[in-house]
Amino acid sequence: MATAVVQEDLVEYGFRRVIITITAVLCALLEIVDTTIVNVALNNMRGSLGASLTDVAWVITAYAIANVIVIPMTSWLSQQFGRRNYFAASIIIFTVASFMCGNADNIWELVAFRFIQGLGGGALLVTAQTIITESYPVEKRGMAQAIYGMGVIVGPTLGPPLGGYLVDHFSWPYIFYINVPIGIIATLLTLSFVRSPKYGEKLKAHQVDWIGIVLLSAFIGSLQYVLEHGQQDDWFNDEWIVRLSVLSVVGLFFFIWRQLSYAYPIVNLKVLKDSNLRVGVVMSFIMGFGLYGSTFIIPIYTQSILGWTATDAGLLLVPSSITVAIMMPFIGKLIQRGVPQTYLVAMGFLSFFIFTYWMHNIMTPDTGEEHMFWPLIVRGLGLGLLFVPITTLSLSGLKGKSIGEGAAFTGMMRQLGGSFGIAIITTFLARFGQEHRVNLIGYLDPTRVAVQEKIHGLQNAFIAKGYSAEIALQKAYKVMELSVTKQSTVLSYMDVFLYLGVLFLFCIPFILLIKKGKNKVNPSEAMH
Structure with missing residues (x-):
């Protein structure tokens, strides 16, 4: 009953709900558009940074790996830091990393900032869905899912034409710079309008499942690398693909065991x-x-x-x-x-x-x-x-x-x-x-x-x-x-x-x- 009361407290009406909806959809769109926007700019990046095609492919891989690692932990992280704070921090990380990606001087610097951008972006997806849904009364939550869904489904198809336009008329760093003003606005709106539900007591540092986090990162990160690079590296004829496939399977096994046996699973x-x-x-x-x-x-x-x-x-x-x-x-x-x-x-x-x-x-x-x-x-x-x-x-x-x-x-x-x-x-x-x-x-x-x-x-x-x-x-x-x-x-x-x-x-x-x-x-x- 107390939970229901807390949730009803989060329902917004009128102008506030409109602003929160726009903010959340904007953040979800930012994250998903950035998954595909770089695809059309890889050749330009390769030329200006002096990188090989294999090296430049890491610009996509690093972002995807960071995304899938952080998404399963989003619920736990929100409870630890409070949803509004976690959401705002994620937007800031995403925005700052976007700016640094545009300023990168070499390919590995770009890949490192792209990974950090993915860590911030992964949190935006599921948290944006939550914020939109809880801002609507129960009878309108199907519509709330539909509004969020527009961002998730439309996002991947907006990336290539937007990226193509920016690369053709400006240069590849602008596919990252375009995130900066949107990110600043979204951060200010989040801090001003979004509210957090009341959570129970936070975990102390020694209770945090650090082993679970490492196992999840090993399992998901290795799997994502194998999927991204399998074909170009000739799958299991490549030593690294074999090693990371084994690491992914072993990581998954021990991750499942850890989450089912630990008192405070992530x-x-x-x-x-x-x-x-x-x-x-x-x-x-x-x-x-x-x-x-x-x-x-x-x-x-x-x-x-x-x-x-x-x-x-x-x-x-x-x-x-x-x-x-x-x-x-x-x-x-x-x-x-x-x-x-x-x-x-x-x-x-x-x-x-x-x-x-x-x-x-x-x-x-x-x-x-x-x-x-x-x-x-x-x-x-x-x-x-x-x-x-x-x-x-x-x-x-x-x-x-x-x-x-x-x-x-x-x-x-x-x-x-x-x-x-x-x-x-x-x-x-x-x-x-x-x-x-x-x-x-x-x-x-x-x-x-x-x-x-x-x-x-x-x-x-x-x-x-x-x-x-x-x-x-x-x-x-x-x-x-x-x-x-x-x-x-x-x-x-x-x-x-x-x-x-x-x-x-x-x-x-x-x-x-x-x-x-x-x-x-x-x-x-x-x-x-």
């Missing part, structure tokens, strides 16, 4: 006894797989195969993001009116399958923007139908402090789903591409008349441009080789979209495992 694993949360965690993982995987694969396809600029590739995803933004409030209202979340999630998975199958069917070396517009709108519909229902369903069987701990699990699994998705998609693109290339070369039999005519026609075209017969023949073979490579790459993209769609289709029966809970969920009683 992550309460017992909350996973709830069957709805277990299913919700799996669905959050798959949603992250689809969200970040599709955000990753589409710009690469349009740039490497279709020859688009980074800005154009990023802008392609904007209609999909707008669709999500339009969908979210409607989904929030449907949940408020009692529409079962299981139906909405099933429709979301089905929509995502339609999107991937559609993309599989339209992919060619010459696919135009007009061909991809409607499939991407369907993607937006699918993501809109997934986020809020999955979040509210996951937390529907939890009460009190457990709800905050459950939200941290769904947030972490969504991020890890994205990491797994990108790692698996990258691997499949490479492996399928090699396979298709071998098969296509098999059709290029030099004794076949059609092949001879094609080569002869290309050779004559080069001779007409002034090349000798021998050089013209070499160039003709080169053109044929490039054509085979391009076609095999397109076929590998088609395969990836097909398998991604099948994964989402297979998820629909899992929804039947979810117990029927109350549809009007209070997803924030005593959240972190």
Whole structure:
């Protein structure tokens, strides 16, 4: 009863609620946009800092590792320092690190500040969700999840076009500098308007689970590195990948043992006894797989195969993001009116399958923007139908402090789903591409008349441009080789979209495992 009173005290109305909502969504957007905004700037960073492609990839890896380490600890850290203080400190860390990233003189300095930026940013995601939700009365909390969801789903697709614009018109440090004024405003608004729930007694230094923190960092950090660098380092043929995979498994085993046996765990694993949360965690993982995987694969396809600029590739995803933004409030209202979340999630998975199958069917070396517009709108519909229902369903069987701990699990699994998705998609693109290339070369039999005519026609075209017969023949073979490579790459993209769609289709029966809970969920009683 006392908990309920505390939570009702946190509900805001009028101007205060509007300001708190804007602040929290802004912070969630900052964190997620920074996950993808650097993707289009890596080449510029490599040139100006004199780094190799492998070195510059650490700019993404360091941020992702810091994110997934800090997210599971967010609930515990909020209770230790007070939510408002922890949230404000996280924004400050994120903002200062952003400024230092822009001022970095070498690649490893940039990577170090990027890691610190990730530590500050990871806390913003789940804490922003909590602050928004608790600022709304119980009957409007479905809508609160929808407002937060707009930031989480739209964020990854805003990164590439924004990053492309800043790199094309200014220089790469501005992708970090843009965070500074927003971070300062968000910090001032947080200190002025956000309130903390009353927590129990804080742990003393000797009670803090330092061993648990080290084990969590070893497990998550090693796993994230393996996922980010596996394909480029040839997976388990690389000694470091093998070592870190073993460290990740051992770290996970001892982390679970430590959290279940220690009196003051940093992550309460017992909350996973709830069957709805277990299913919700799996669905959050798959949603992250689809969200970040599709955000990753589409710009690469349009740039490497279709020859688009980074800005154009990023802008392609904007209609999909707008669709999500339009969908979210409607989904929030449907949940408020009692529409079962299981139906909405099933429709979301089905929509995502339609999107991937559609993309599989339209992919060619010459696919135009007009061909991809409607499939991407369907993607937006699918993501809109997934986020809020999955979040509210996951937390529907939890009460009190457990709800905050459950939200941290769904947030972490969504991020890890994205990491797994990108790692698996990258691997499949490479492996399928090699396979298709071998098969296509098999059709290029030099004794076949059609092949001879094609080569002869290309050779004559080069001779007409002034090349000798021998050089013209070499160039003709080169053109044929490039054509085979391009076609095999397109076929590998088609395969990836097909398998991604099948994964989402297979998820629909899992929804039947979810117990029927109350549809009007209070997803924030005593959240972190």
